[in-house]
Amino acid sequence: MTTGPTGGAHGGLHRGLALLVAGAFFMEILDGTVIAPAAPHIAEDLGIAPVAVNVAITAYVLTLAVLIPISGWLTDRFGARLVFTSAVGVFTLASLGCALAVNLPMLVGTRVLQGVGGAMMVPVGRLVVLRTTAKADLVRAIAYLTWPALVAPVLAPALGGVLSTYASWRWIFVLNIPLGLGALVLSRRLVPDVRGDAPAGLDRRGFALTAVGVAALVVGLENVGAAVPDPAVVAFSLVIAATSLGAAVVYLLRTPRPLLNLRILRVATFRVTALGGSVFRAVITAIPFLLPLFLQLGFGWNAAEAGLVVIALFVGNVGIKPATTPLMRLFGIRTVMLGAVLASAACLVGIAFVQVTTPLPLLLGLLLLSGIFRSVGFTAYNSVAFSDVDQPRMNSANTLMSTLQELGAGLGVAVGALLVRVGEGLTDGSADRPFRVAFVLLAVLLLVPAIEGLLLARTAGDEVTGRA
Incomplete structure (x- = not known):
């Protein structure tokens, strides 16, 4: 492996590089969900039905999920x-x-192009940070890379609602331009030319099976949660997804140089983040998506009001951040992780019982707590993920983790929409009750990461937190 001017593969923490990658991560996540609250305004401007705007959201998430697996190979082949x-x-x-964009096809096409850029930006940037940071500094590096995942999904509803209500939905994308130009200038100075010493050929079969399976899964789940689902599309997509992903798992475990190295899942600390952590991410990502809709449809708030209330999650995210590392050092990552998962489930149940008469300070306090446990949980999972992965497998581990986390975050919105539809079938058709059912079912889903966390060793991640 070779590096550029920022230092060797095992140097200290390069703060400028970590902040640059965090900024890119922020842009990528923000654009995944920011247009959801602006959908009615986009539809009116383009002369289409609001539900059709979901295609632009799906196209972006789909492109990310399909292309992320080849990011590691591209880095080894052409340099970070x-x-x-x-x-x-x-x-x-x-x-x-x-x-x-002047019509829906143009918007969808440019969103696909955005997904191409996003699929390469974040995994490659994170890989460089992981490869150039000593293990003792890994928790600090991960802290920089964690805040975008905490802040962007929470700011997105507020930003999308405010801009579309009081300015224009087009400003949602204009804001990326100065940020992107600044990142272009800084990347040439800060990003080292990390690459593999002898990159292998691209695993085309593994890529094809994974891409088809992931694409079909995203399309199937998006259609299940659509306003008017097409049973034929849902059934066909999910059958293709199950067949292709099943074949991909068998193939990837047998081939000597797979696109995604599933053997790394044998490392317990990596597996708990890759699997249970992805479920946690999906559930938590669904909250900022469902909450503004719940407040608008159930309580009659406008998009700007509903989006701004979600800022309470952001306050909790940021406010607890300085305390997360000391908490992990004091109690251990496993204990902190389990506490965050269970407390997040309790907050979801609390949100499900919020009424239109609930005092605003009480609602804000509940969301503040949810944001706190969201931040603690993400930091714990991200800190333990690579603690026991050796450097030769870091590229493969990063590629697999990026794929699973992006898929989890992207599918969180689809799962949230699906659970609302489940709620519609279990209630009397009132506007708010399907969302209440969805929040409770999301809390139930958190049993998966809770059980997996219980099986983790109590000393997991002690080396990277300095607790050992």
Whole structure:
């Protein structure tokens, strides 16, 4: 492996590089959900039905999930600096195209292009940070890379609602342009030319099976949660997804140089984040998506009001951040992780019982607590993920983790919409009750990461937190 001017593969924490990658991560996550609250305004401007705007959201998430698996191979083949810089350029150019879109096909096409850039930006950037940071500094590095996942999904509903209500939905994408141009300048100075010493050929069969399976899964779940689901599309997509992903797992476990190295899941600390952590991420990501809709449809609030209330989650995220590392050192990652998962489930149940007469300070306090446990949980999972992964397998581990986390975050919105439809079938048709059912079912889903966390060793991750 070779590196550029920022230092060796096992140097200290390069704060500038970590912040640059965090900024790119912020843009990528923000654009995944920011247009959801602006959908009615986009539809009115483009002369289409509001439900049709979901295609633009799905196209972005789908492109990310399909292309992330080849990010590691591209880094080894062409070098991190070239891939990262090109990805930022593509993302910025695509953002301009989204802002100038005059019809739905143009918006969807530019969103796909955004997904191409996003699929390369974040995994490659995170890989560089992991490869150039000593294990003793890993928790601090992960802290920089965690805040975008905490802040962006919470700011997205508020930003999308405010801009679309009081300005124009096109500003949602215009804001990316100065950020992207700044990242382009900084990336040439800060991103080292990390690459593999002898990159293998691309596992085309593994890529094809994974891409088809992931694409079919996203399409199937999105259609299940659609306003008017098509049973034929749902059934066909989910059958293709199950068949292709099943074949992919068998193939990837047998081939000597797989696109996604599933053997790394034998490392317990990595597995708990890759599997249970992805479920946690999906559930938590669904909250900022469902909550504004719940407040608008159930309580009669407008998009701006509902989006701004979600800022309470952000306050909790940021407020607890300085205390997360000391908490992990004091109690251990396993204990902190389990506490965050169970407390998040309790907050979801609390949200399900909020009424239109609930005092605003009480609602804000509940969301503040939810944001706190969201932040603690994400930090614990991200800190333990690579604690026992050796450097030769870091590329493979990062690629697999990026794929699963992106899929989890993207499917969180689809699962949230699906659970609302389940709620519609279990209630009397009132506007708020399907959302209440969805919040309770999301809390039940958190049993998966809770059980997996219980099986983790009490000393897991002690080396990276300094508790050992």
